[in-house]
Amino acid sequence: MIFWQLFWSFFQIGILSFGGGLAAIPLIQNQIVDIRGWLSIAEFTDLIAISEMTPGPIAINSATFVGSTVAGPVGAIVSTLGCVLPSSLIVVTIAWLFGKYKDLYIIRGVLAGLRPAVVALILSAGLSILSLSVWGEKEISLSADSTDFAAAALIVIGLLIIRKFKINPIIIILSSGIIGGVYYLII
Amino acid sequence: MLSAFTFGGGFVIVSLMKKRFVDKEGWIGEEEMLNLAVIAQSSPGAIAVNASVLVGWKLLGFTGAVTAVFGTILPPLIILSLISLSYKAFRENEIVRAVLKGMMTGVAAVIIDVVISMAGKILKERKLIPVVIIIGAFTAYYIFHINVAYVILFFGVLSALISLHDNKTGKRHL
Incomplete structure (x- = not known):
């Protein structure tokens, strides 16, 4: 049943995204794009851009967006609940344990070990978005014919500007949208 | 009760909450908030x-938690529902499509930037196991397409075992 599938997918996203922020991206991509096929990778990238520009965490934004696209308003609510329910229960439990023991070395260890794993996962998600915008497909290809050099240049320039000036990501995404948009319309 | 004005999300909210609950309303102490x-x-x-x-x-206990969750998810729920309704129609538009294609490069740049910052912090600690975890997780997910849930569970359990071991021997591998 579709509501159950939505709930279960976002339940997993909610319970497994450690580290906040972009950590949810590989999980959402894996569940929604790869496993369920509810969004294409291009739609998913649009969703990330939209999420960066609207308030609220990306996991909640995705839950609402995917839920309402796939199954209407009820779908949106079911997915969002699936997403917040497990983490809300866990966070209260951890707070309670913390109050009791003060030092939770296992939780600290798990976090320290998951941080590098999450970096690798975010990198993978980033690579598939990069391949999509430069080569038009999810895997990196090496043929020059299919290479979109303008997109590659925009990524490199965008990256250099963020690294050097620490600009708000929203500004980078918006300005690449405007510059890229003008370019693709002219071509 | 809570409005989610957290554009960009993530860590922004914690400082916003501190300003509001600690400095303005005085509901909780600074250290408690931390x-x-x-x-x-x-x-x-x-x-x-x-x-x-x-x-x-x-x-407020249970009621407080539930109210707070609804307060936080309501704004994105409403905004994204409206966007998803108009998204399909928007995407048909040639100009919107070109802009979205351009934005994709911006998204890629932002994600790579985050990865560089996070990986830099990890590499600076000069510990072997975190680097092995990065390579292992990348290989499992990007090359062998293993379900992310299994990758996270595997490395979560592994890290728990390592920290148990470290706690006994007094070493710090993570």
């Missing part, structure tokens, strides 16, 4: 939701 922030960041799920659940729970 503890809550640490717990919110160490638990799975969105930090904004976690932090508001904790503050709600501290203030």
